[in-house]
Structure formats: C-alpha cells, structure tokens
Amino acid sequence: MKPSIAFIGVGNMASAIIGGMIEAGYPAEKIMGTSRTAEKREKYSATFGIEMLADNNAAVAKADAVVLCVKPAQIQDVIEAFADQVRPEQIFLSVAAGVELAAIEQWLKQPVAVVRSMPNTPSQVGAGMSGLIANAHTSDEQKAWVSDVFASIGDSVWVDDEAHMHTVTALSGSAPAYFFRFLEAMIKSGQAQGLSEEACTRLASYTMLGAAKMVTELDEPINQLRKNITSPKGTTEQALLSFEASNIDKVVDDAMTACANRSKQLASQFSGQID
Numbered sequence: 087m088k089p090s091i092a093f094i095g096v097g098n099m100a101s102a103i104i105g106g107m108i109e110a111g112y113p114a115e116k117i118m119g120t121s122r123t124a125e126k127r128e129k130y131s132a133t134f135g136i137e138m139l140a141d142n143n144a145a146v147a148k149a150d151a152v153v154l155c156v157k158p159a160q161i162q163d164v165i166e167a168f169a170d171q172v173r174p175e176q177i178f179l180s181v182a183a184g185v186e187l188a189a190i191e192q193w194l195k196q197p198v199a200v201v202r203s204m205p206n207t208p209s210q211v212g213a214g215m216s217g218l219i220a221n222a223h224t225s226d227e228q229k230a231w232v233s234d235v236f237a238s239i240g241d242s243v244w245v246d247d248e249a250h251m252h253t254v255t256a257l258s259g260s261a262p263a264y265f266f267r268f269l270e271a272m273i274k275s276g277q278a279q280g281l282s283e284e285a286c287t288r289l290a291s292y293t294m295l296g297a298a299k300m301v302t303e304l305d306e307p308i309n310q311l312r313k314n315i316t317s318p319k320g321t322t323e324q325a326l327l328s329f330e331a332s333n334i335d336k337v338v339d340d341a342m343t344a345c346a347n348r349s350k351q352l353a354s355q356f357s358g359q360i361d
C-alpha cells in the first residue's frame with residue numbers, strides 16, 4: 087500500500103513534485119498539502135485533486151511521510167509547532183536549501199528518519215534531478231521508498247557526505263535557472279538576427295533538450311560530442327572561440343561557486359540556531 091504523504095507548504099517546489107507524482111500515477115487521495123492561504127488551498131486542490139489543509143498538525147497526524155516544503159527561514163517554526171505529535175515510524179523529507187539534517191533532527195526532538203533532498207523544478211514534467219542524503223535513523227527500506235518517490239518525478243543521486251549538498255545545489259537544484267537564462271540570451275540574439283520569438287524558442291529549446299539527451303543516452307564523452315559538430319574552419323568553431331574569448335569556464339565556475347557559497351551561508355545561519 088502506498089504511504090500517505092503530507093506536503094507542508096505547497097508552493098513552487100511542492101507543486102512541481104506533487105504534479106510529477108500524480109502524472110506518474112501516485113494516487114491523489116494519498117497526497118495532502120498545506121498552505122495558510124485559502125486561495126492557494128483552493129487552487130492546488132482543484133489542480134491536483136488533493137486534500138489541502140490549513141492546519142499542519144492535522145496533516146502531519148494523518149501522514150506516513152511528511153515533506154517539508156516551506157522556505158528555509160520558516161522551517162524551524164513549522165517543525166517545532168508539530169514536533170510533539172511526531173510518531174517514530176514516520177519519515178520526514180526536507181527540500182529546504184541549506185538546512186542540515188542535524189538541525190531538522192534537533193527541531194523534531196526525537197530519533198526519527200529524516201532525508202534531506204535538493205530537488206529541482208523539472209520534476210514538474212517528470213525530468214527532475216534530486217540530490218539526497220539520509221540520517222542514521224533511515225532504514226534501507228525507507229531509502230528505497232524515497233528513491234521510488236523521486237523516480238516518479240525524474241531521477242536522484244544519493245550522497246554520503248552532507249557537504250556535497252552545496253555542490254548538488256549548484257549542479258542541479260539551482261541549475262535549471264542557468265539553462266533558462268542561457269536560452270533567454272539565445273532567443274534574444276536569434277530575434278536580433280530576424281527570426282520570430284516563437285521560432286527562436288522552439289529551435290533553441292529543442293536543441294538544448296536534444297543535446298542533453300545525447301549526453302544521457304549515448305555512451306560518448308561530452309567533448310567528443312562537441313567535436314563531432316565542430317567542423318574545422320566551420321560555423322560552430324567561431325561560436326566556441328567566442329565563448330573561450332569570454333572565458334566561459336570562469337564565468338560558469340564563478341556562478342557555481344557563488345551558488346554553493348550561498349548554500350554554505352544558509353547552512354551556517356541555520357546551524358547557528360541549534361547551538
């Protein structure tokens with residue numbers, strides 16, 4: 087039997103995961119969500135056919151698994167408000183960026199399974215990628231169940247050192263935004279060359295999808311895939327030379343380092359609260 091799941095704080099990330107799970111066939115009657123705003127409860131209840139509640143405690147009481155989807159700044163208050171009713175067999179999953187397992191365990195006040203995840207919004211279309219790490223109270227069976235949930239919205243990678251979650255955030259959690267930004271720049275340039283926005287969007291976005299599929303489905307190194315397109319003295323070479331002149335490795339490394347550093351800052355902010 088499928089466990090019942092309560093999503094505490096249904097917004098962008100929770101609705102991406104819920105949408106993916108329902109699309110993959112997870113029964114809507116096994117999913118609950120919470121929000122403090124009546125319009126949002128009506129909206130998500132209508133969109134997904136799930137029960138939406140205003141009361142986090144009521145949702146936690148009815149759930150086998152609780153997915154914490156509020157903003158990092160809100161998560162401590164939210165957990166502490168229901169901690170007294172936590173049952174030992176429940177499992178808690180957090181998606182909050184930068185909030186460490188130790189902090190969540192401390193706020194829950196008892197030994198219970200906790201998994202920290204870093205999902206991303208392509209979960210909404212079944213193409214999510216999530217980094218996962220479990221605490222010592224999480225059984226192999228519970229980890230397998232979590233892997234199954236994340237398989238319904240894409241794929242996942244377990245890490246065994248929590249410090250790696252900062253890198254996961256830079257590589258996949260935040261990364262859809264980099265690709266959107268890159269597409270925005272390509273579309274703008276295509277329009278400047280005279281094509282319609284619609285044509286530019288289709289040409290560039292399907293190309294991004296196709297390139298990603300080649301990397302994930304063909305057993306060829308990425309640099310070889312790149313070389314296969316780059317005819318000597320041809321067109322691609324000129325574009326790549328232009329990237330190199332802008333020091334593309336540094337541009338990307340600076341962005342990823344800034345992302346991971348912000349994740350570290352958030353983590354120290356929250357671990358500061360549990361001294």
Ligand SMILES: NC(=O)C1=CN([C@@H]2O[C@H](COP(=O)(O)OP(=O)(O)OC[C@H]3O[C@@H](n4cnc5c(N)ncnc54)[C@H](OP(=O)(O)O)[C@@H]3O)[C@@H](O)[C@H]2O)C=CC1
Binds near residue numbers: 100
């Ligand atoms: N967006 C992304 O790409 C990713 C986000 N994350 C993480 O996901 C989490 C959520 O982010 P995101 O979905 O973007 O944020 P949103 O603001 O879209 O969603 C959070 C939701 O929580 C609800 N909420 C706030 N306080 C409470 C409360 N006390 N009880 C019940 N519901 C509450 C809010 O609704 P209301 O105010 O109506 O209650 C809101 O809709 C964050 O921790 C973020 O770090 C992780 C990976 C990727």
Ligand SMILES: O=C(O)[C@@H]1CCC=N1
Binds near residue numbers: 183255259260
């Ligand atoms: O920007 C953020 O803080 C969240 C975490 C990863 C993606 N969005």
